Amino acid sequence: MKFARLGAIGHETPTVLVDGTHYDVSSVTPDIDGAFLSSDGPAAVRAALEAGTLPAIENADALRIGAPIARPSAVICIGMNYAAHAAESGSLPPEIPIMFLKTPNTVVGPNDTVELPRGSEKTDWEVELGIVIGKRASYLDSPDESMDHIAGFVAANDVSERDFQMAVSGGQWSKGKCAPGFNPTGPWLVTPDEVDHQNLQLQSWVNGEIRQDSNTVDQIFNVKHVIWHLSQYLALEPGDLVLTGTPEGVALSGRFPYLAAGDVCEVEIEGLGRQRQQFIAHEKSNS
Template identity: 60%
Template sequence: MKLMRVGQLGAERPVAEDDGVTYDLLPLTAEIDGAFLADGGIGRVRRALADGDLEPVDVTGERVGAPVARPHAVWCIGMNYAAHAAESGSAPPEVPVLFFKTPNTVVGPHDDVLIPRGSTRTDWEVELAVVVGRRARYLDSPADAAAHIAGYTISNDVSERELQLEVSGGQWSKGKCAETFNPLGPALVPAEELDPASLRLTSSVNGEPRQDSTTADLIFDVHHLLWHLSQVAVLEPGDVINTGTPQGVALSGRFPYLRDGDTVELSIQGIGTQRQRVRQA
């Protein structure tokens, strides 16, 4: 089962895909958001599907929105793959590196990515994204994290490297918060239906391979990250956690940065594929 939101920006409606058939979720909820997740919404969808209570719906040709609406926060982990830390010129971190994106960076998985005015160093980053399902505060151990995860999706942690690293004053978020800088989706896969321990992540630009790795190479795994974040902040239902990107980005010097007209494609095993056209802002 996969949960999705389809429709024009600001007017998305919830659907569920199960065994190749898409079902309308409006009889159950008007939205896939933090309140829906915290109130056992995924379980209700699963029961309704099993009972045959939902009607199939044709969404062919419709825009796909981000699979969770209005996240309270977008938490981002930096340099969480050893090879990516190395290509960035840094040693692997001893504790998770945290920065933030504003929630309004989140767009649909196939929406355009806009290069900021004057930018020549806009970069792509395929990431496994965790969506929080229950409030997490001072978890006792990483083993407690699983009960607080609603599911997983794909994030493109788009970055403007000059703003991030040279004009930042030391805070990465300046290069992370431009409009459209967090395509999310296409689907939210419930946590119990996907093992995040060894998922293949890939990215390409104009059909040319860029990143190809697995989450087995994460320095800090998903459960450790959620536990760690809960020690320094309160995680709310619907929050998104970008867990880091593997090697193969333009920052490495091996590939050109994004330019107007480029097409970026990102995939994660078991979740799906997102594709964006790059345009100048």
Template identity: 55%
Template sequence: MRFARLGPVGSEIPVALHNGEAFDLRSIAADINGAFFAADGVAAAKAALAAGTLPAVATEGVRVGAPIARPGKIVCVGLNYSDHAEETGATLPDEPVIFMKDPSTMVGPFDDVFIPRTSEKTDWEVELGVVIGATARYLESPDDAAAVIAGYAVSHDVSERAFQLERGGTWDKGKSCETFNPFGPELLTADEVADPQALGLRLWVNGVERQNGTTANMAFGVNHIIWYLSQFMVLQPGDVINTGTPAGVAMGIEGQPYLRAGDVVELEIDGLGRARQTLVQA
């Protein structure tokens, strides 16, 4: 099943997408958020859609928001693709590299991205985003992770490399600038994804392809990441995990200019849709 949220910032309507139409979910849920997943809103939405009780809503000319409301937390994995580690001169880690991203960075998939003031190294990263659908703490093994995944979405982990790597040694401030996590356009439920380790990811800057990878190259797969995180923190319904990026970021290309105002980034993941953002100066 596919979910989206449509409408102005702060007034998005939760919808189910089916056969090219959008169906209003407000009769069964106020929003697509942690409470929705915790109450098995996916099953309720499927039942209501099958029963024909959900009214259709117009989509033409309507803003597409992030497919979930602001998460409780965004947890990110760094250096998780072998080709990305190679291009940055890093060694693949023995355990996942974990950092946090401010949840308020989440914006819609077609919203503008702000280049921070004083930024010279704003970079792009297409990533597979995982939405948690049930509480996960101290999972016994990676095999248990699949049961707590609500679904998947395209995630853009925008990064400011100087803030991240050159100013104080903490990654979070280079990842948490305003608008730095466009998400969507839709959430595809986990049961619709046959193998999250067999998805192609692509990104273009001003029409030039910069990233073209596959989740098969992850050093740590989705299930391993969720199991691993559950040993250190409680994952709650509605939380988001950004699972890393393949090769092709500006930081890894000698002489490659970083993003500037007016640049356009487009990105997609197999089966999860395509997003597009314009860079503007904050």
């Protein structure tokens, strides 16, 4: 199944997408969140679809697309998980997964406008396969247990400010990862039965020009390994989002300019949908 959330920020309606039609699932759940994913929520939606009790949303195409999951309790990220991206970053492939964090308020809709941070000169794009947790994962015995804890997959753009990430980081990456809007997510949360998650094409474009073109088969640490490894150090909760790293083709490589006001970035993952963000200049706020 493909779950989505449509509507204005803070007022999204949970939906399920079937053959191009969005059906309102708010009679089953108030939101697509950890409580829904960890319960029999998806099965209840399937049963309601089969019973024909879910109303279609007639004006779905005119509505804003929100992130397909409500704000998670955590966003955990894996760095340099593709060998070619590690090389373009000037690093050897890691021997163990590199973990860093993004704040939950970075998660926004796939087509929402993103404001460049104040003083930013090195804002970068990163198409990534995202994992949404469906059942608490702590101290898993083996990678083979991981799939039992995964609710589905999403497309994500791990937007990064490289100067904040590296030059003024103090040795940690998260300063360059946590500006508002730095995690466009969606458009859909797709359940594992609908995608071959370890063989998905990932692509990104800036102003219509291709930047990244790779496949999740090239991950150094695959999805099962990532979830198992993380579970040895923290508890993954239902609704949490795990980003699995980006392939080569980012501005950090030196081959492309960084993002500037007016630029449009698009990312797409096979089976998980396409997203589009326009980047705008920072505007001084009175708040």
